[in-house]
Amino acid sequence: MSDAKPLAEAISIHLADEAATAALGRTLAHLARAGDVIALTGELGSGKTALARAFINALPRPDGRVMPEDVPSPTFTLVQTYARQPATVWHFDLYRIGDPDEIDELGWDEALDEGIVLVEWPERLGRRLPRDHLDLLMTFPEDGEGRLAILQAAGDWAERLKGLQELD
Ligand SMILES: Nc1ncnc2c1ncn2[C@@H]1O[C@H](COP(=O)(O)OP(=O)(O)O)[C@@H](O)[C@H]1O
Ligand SMILES: [Mg+2]
Known part of the structure; x- marks a missing residue:
C-alpha cells in the first residue's frame, strides 16, 4: 500500500469579477x-494571467516596497521572473512548448x-510537474457571471488553505 497522503478535498470559490480574481x-x-x-x-481567457498578475504585485520587492508593475503574459517569452519577497516569482506560460524537457532551458x-x-x-509538463503543488483550475460557471476557481491542494497546501473557503 502506498503511504502517499490522499489529496485534500477541492475548494470551489466563485469569483464574480476580475477584482475577485485579483483578491484570490x-x-x-x-x-x-x-x-x-x-x-x-483553465482555458484561454479564463483568468490565469489575471490571477498571476495580482499575485506578483501583492508581494514586496527585495527592498520591502510593494510597487505594482506591468506583468505581461509570458506567452512568447515562456517565462518572466520577478524579484520579490519571500522569493523570486517565476511566471511560466508553457502553451507553446512542444516537449516537457524544453523547460530545462x-x-x-x-x-x-x-x-x-x-x-x-x-499540462504541458507531463511528469515534470512536481506532485506537491497547488492546482488552481479556472472555469466558466454554467449559469452566472464571472469564474469558478477550483483549488486542489497537495503537500502542505491543504493546511495553508484552511479558512480560504470563507472568501466565497
Ligand atoms: N472573475 C472574473 N470574472 C469575469 N472576468 C474575469 C474574471 N477574472 C478575470 N476576468 C477577465 O478574463 C480575462 C482573462 O484573461 P487572462 O487572465 O489573460 O486569461 P488566461 O491567462 O487564462 O488566458 C481578462 O479579460 C479578465 O479581465
Ligand atoms: Mg495567460
Whole structure:
C-alpha cells in the first residue's frame, strides 16, 4: 500500500469579477513560500494571467516596497521572473512548448529550488510537474457571471488553505 497522503478535498470559490480574481491572487501570494508550485489551469481567457498578475504585485520587492508593475503574459517569452519577497516569482506560460524537457532551458530546476513557481498550461509538463503543488483550475460557471476557481491542494497546501473557503 502506498503511504502517499490522499489529496485534500477541492475548494470551489466563485469569483464574480476580475477584482475577485485579483483578491484570490493576493491571498495566495501571502500564503506562498519558496519552493511552491501553483499550477494554473483553465482555458484561454479564463483568468490565469489575471490571477498571476495580482499575485506578483501583492508581494514586496527585495527592498520591502510593494510597487505594482506591468506583468505581461509570458506567452512568447515562456517565462518572466520577478524579484520579490519571500522569493523570486517565476511566471511560466508553457502553451507553446512542444516537449516537457524544453523547460530545462527556461531555468525550471532553479525555479523549483529557490523560487515560487506560477505555471500556466502545466499540462504541458507531463511528469515534470512536481506532485506537491497547488492546482488552481479556472472555469466558466454554467449559469452566472464571472469564474469558478477550483483549488486542489497537495503537500502542505491543504493546511495553508484552511479558512480560504470563507472568501466565497
Ligand atoms: N472573475 C472574473 N470574472 C469575469 N472576468 C474575469 C474574471 N477574472 C478575470 N476576468 C477577465 O478574463 C480575462 C482573462 O484573461 P487572462 O487572465 O489573460 O486569461 P488566461 O491567462 O487564462 O488566458 C481578462 O479579460 C479578465 O479581465
Ligand atoms: Mg495567460
